[in-house]
Amino acid sequence: MDPVEIIQHTTGGVIGLSWLMIAFPLVGATILLVFNRYTNRWGHLLGVAMSLASFVVAVLAFVELLGLPEAQRRQAVHLWEFIPGMVDMGLLIDPLSIAFALLITGVGSLIHIYSIGYMSHDPDRRRFFAYLNLFVAAMLLLVLADNYVGLFIGWEGVGLASYLLIGFWQFKPSAAVAAKKAFVVNRVGDFGLLVGMFLIWTTFGTLAFAELKPITAENPTTLAIGLLLLLGACGKSAQLPLQSWLLDAMEGPTPVSALIHAATMVTAGVYLVVRSGAFFFPEGSGAALAVAVVGAATLLAGAIIGCAKDDIKKGLAGSTMSQIGYMMLGAGLGPVGYAFAIGHLITHGFFKADLFLGAGSVMHGMNDEVNMRKYGGLRTYMPVTFATFFIGYLAIIGFPLLSGYFTKEGIIETAVHAQPILGWLAVAGAGITGFYMSRMVFMTFFGEKRWEKDAHPHESPTVMTVPLIVLSIGSVFLGGYLILSNRLMDWLAPAVGAPAARPEFHFTSTTGLATLALVAVGAAFAWYKYGRAEVPAVQPRGSFLTTFARRDLYGDAINESLIMRPGQWLTRLAVFFDNRGIDGVVNGLAAGIGGSSGRLRRLQTGFARTYALSILFGAAILTGALLLVGNI
């Protein structure tokens, strides 16, 4: 079926008040930032309360939407006239945006709660919560806006909040640099989104989702718009070739990594592609194919990077890249893949938040050590962290019947049917996932203790473990609930459309079994390398391939040689031209005038009689001249 028409919301109810979802965290952030240190004592509680309030509104709106017939499930809530004659600010409450809002506020709130414990020793905890609230508010605006302008404002707000949070410990130069890098790389993507919006406006004369009509045939303009929007999505979602900021973004506090990677930020690109799907990425179009190719390439690149990282957070960052690649691949396949892409996004939100917060819990107990070579044998010391991390691990590698299994399997299955080459690449990516995630678990929780001398690992406080437990429960059951009997697909159908033939989940399909086999091989190989054998405490030199992966596939080197160096040459050329050319003319003129006036002023001798003589001569010459021309 096709997406249903967007209708104007008229009756009251929670949908009419859905702007509260954005307002709560925004007010929280404002209060915390304006009354800064006066709120130090209770600031974190306010932050959590605002996030939870937003979650409650999201749940109520969801329930109200559930009670409506399918044809009325896309409601535009008009807020105010924004740019007269061009854009009205409003919110679009539909199954897609509510799914995102639930994920953002739900997982976001759990991360807020966890941060109370994680940041308890940080003197700036109040500022941290202000930024977290700002992040949530911006992300909600992004997904709830009913037009591209509102989406763009949220988009930029997310960029700002991520900059503030990645560089939260700005006294560390590496954190400041990472924040700047994230901001600059995101600018490249924003440029794509912005130019795409310009093109939409000039071509269709509107930026509101309700007024854009789904295209049936692709023409060069819509292809260009699609590719520009894809560039924007690549920037936010850390897809090739704009992936480089994500790994450095690990400089922020761990809850930030969880928030960026699980609930917000990186999912924005997937949201953009799915939201624009009917308009610019119709099934089988060139733009949609580009999305799928980018996704497949990134899922492999992220997985390969993840294999070689010793920093537990960077390993997880590689896996985020990879999992977002899966979502992009799914989103590039049209309505048949949307449900799986969004499903994977939701389950990934749970198990990736689980994994990141688990990693944070491990770091919390190990004096903020991130090097997995200095971990080992932690499972008995941190039983809750271990159990939840292990569940997250099983979910992400696609262990049968856990969340990740259903959603990832769905994407792979669909991809193999629609784009066999990309589909089999995704299967290979799943195998690599099995390897690097198992490596992470073995290095952290099993094997010999390789701790630093002063490490005293201990379980984290309850305020940190409870969110982990909640997240791991979601990691177990959510996937099956959403995917079996196509619940998520039916729910999303009014917003994004649904394929004519409903897919059925096969537990014993060829690709599914092949994926499981590869994952098992990957996990076994990881056990052989890191579980059975001793892990060297110092990073071994490694093969060419390992170095390749450790250096993030030379992504930074490529950026440097292709963009940064030529840019530097250009600026040097400009500086040279400015110094020698423009400044040369200006300075030369000034020097010439200065020199000649320096000589002229020697005429001022200070002798009054000399002046008198020159006046006399002047008068004589003047009189002579007047006599000569005969005017006197």
Added chain:
Amino acid sequence: MTTNYLILSGLLFSIGAVGVLIRRNAIVVFMCIELMLNACNLAFVTFARQVGNLEGQIVAFFVMVVAAAEVVVGLAIIVTIFRTRRSASVDDANLLKY
């Protein structure tokens, strides 16, 4: 008939001008300036007589008023410079230069 007066005026003016240029004593230079002014006055009065109206006479009065004012200011300056520099030479007052 008026030629002699004009010649006298020219002579007085030249004496004054040469005096301004060659004498160093400020008082003498000052008197030479007065001489030049009065040479001009003579020329004005002569021309007034020659043309047959009073404009030249009026201008001569104006010149006298200006000369009187100038004497007041000029002598005051000269006396002050003399008090501080112990010199009435115009060449010694040469600080205002490049």
